[in-house]
Amino acid sequence: MACFTVHATSGAERWKRSLKTEDRKLARKIADFLEDVGRGAIEEEDISSFSAKIPDARARAAAAGILADAFRAVTGRGMGAGTLRAFVDSWLEGIRGEIAAQSFLRYSQVGREFVAFIGGAADRDIMSFSARDDGLVLGFRDQMARRVAPNTVNVAMKIVRQMFKAASQRFKIDSPARMVGGLKVRKADTDRRRGFTLPELGRILREARGSEWEGIILAGLYTGQRLADIAALRWENVDLARGELAFTTRKTNRRMLIPLAAPLAEHLAELPVGDDPAALVFPKAAGFVARTRAEQTITLSNQFRDILARAGLVRRQTHEKAKDGKGRGARRRSSELSFHSFRHTATSLLKNAGVPQSVVMDMIGHESKA
Structure with missing residues (x-):
């Protein structure tokens, strides 16, 4: 406990404050410094420097608040740096x-x-x-x-x-x-993810057929792009006449120009297109991205996992609190299959087709070899 006098703008006041320490020598040193601050004899920079050098964390936190209060009482203003x-x-x-x-x-x-x-x-x-x-x-x-x-x-x-x-x-x-x-x-943590096999792709597409997800999955397979970027695509990004997809990635702000593979181009050509070039290609997916906190794709990722579960490729995931008390905040077990797997799949397909490594990296958007 420290007792000291503060010469506030309204007059001298005797303060008594807890310093959260049992070290009497340290408490005495802080109390003496507080007495000087209370007299207006210490500059703001010196107060901050003294506070930072207090070795005990609890005492340092307590002293910082008391010093700021005393400085404010004496000068009528807060310490400039802020919280x-x-x-x-x-x-x-x-x-x-x-x-x-x-x-x-x-x-x-x-x-x-x-x-x-x-x-x-x-x-x-x-x-x-x-x-x-x-x-x-x-x-x-x-x-x-x-x-x-x-x-x-x-x-x-x-x-x-x-x-x-x-x-x-x-x-x-x-x-x-x-x-x-x-x-x-x-190494096991980074090597866990893999691409989809051709039989797995067939099962996934069968589960998604007729839904908006069919197009999203084809886009992931034939472009290798991230789910958030695909969900945000607009018709102005799609040039069916030239067979190109042009957009800027959200994560890296990188400009991409990707040739449209025939199956993807054919699917896009069958989708309804209005007169507005800014209209979304996948409006339902884009809506989920916009509504999710911090524009993350958690909801869409969960939807895709449900498709994988129906295809028998992953275990069905419940969103309820587990019996062991672990809820959503608990660490998730990583899965080797997710939407990110399309990036691995697209990379493998391009390499197997004889596309040079540098071209593959540029098309997929990788900055290092996959």
Whole structure:
């Protein structure tokens, strides 16, 4: 407990605050500093620097809040850097136009999840953070590891490190994420997915025949593109006369020009086309993408998995809470078959047809060999 005097704008006040530490020497040091802050003898930058150097995490968090309150009482204004929560919002807004739309959605999701995970610490002054707060980042990483795959965790950690690097450059803090590594990815985790065999493709198409999914599946098979990009296709992207499909990918903002394979072109030619070139080719699928939070394709992925289940290729998945208490937040077991498998299938078909590796990579949109 620290007792100190604050010479507020309304007059001198005696404050008594808990510092959340049993270390008397540390408590005395903080209390003496608070006394100086209360007299208006300490500059804002020095307050943030002192706070960041407090070794005990609980004491550091408590002191940061008390110091900010005392500074506000003495000067009538808040400390300029603002909270971590506010910094995350401003950082995200700043990078919005610098990265692809789909990447921004992922950055935003990770930023929100990190802020939610650290709770009250998100309302600390950004300048009070230091490398000693690496426990917050480690905790976030470890709780994610219980829910999602290692690759997903590592992408999130990369985003958190970038966020704190930006804070470090702006406010000269020692990033809490700088020394926190990612998870080791086992080779088995990355090799699990595969393409579809020809018999499997026949079973899938039989299940989807007559539905909008038939066209989406043919587009996935003959273009190797991502589900979100296929669902967002408009008729202005389709040139049946020249036999071409032209669009820009959401994830990488890459311009694609893909020749239409005959089965896909024939199917598209049978679909109803209005007078509006901006009309959606697959309106139902596009509607699900638009309604899903953060424009992700979770709903469509689940629909495709249901088709795979009806075809007998995967186990049917329930969306109800399991008896063991694990719900949607629990880590999913990865499947070797998903819509992404069409990328592997398309790559294999092109290679088997004698198409050069460089051309295959350009058509599918891969940046490394598949």
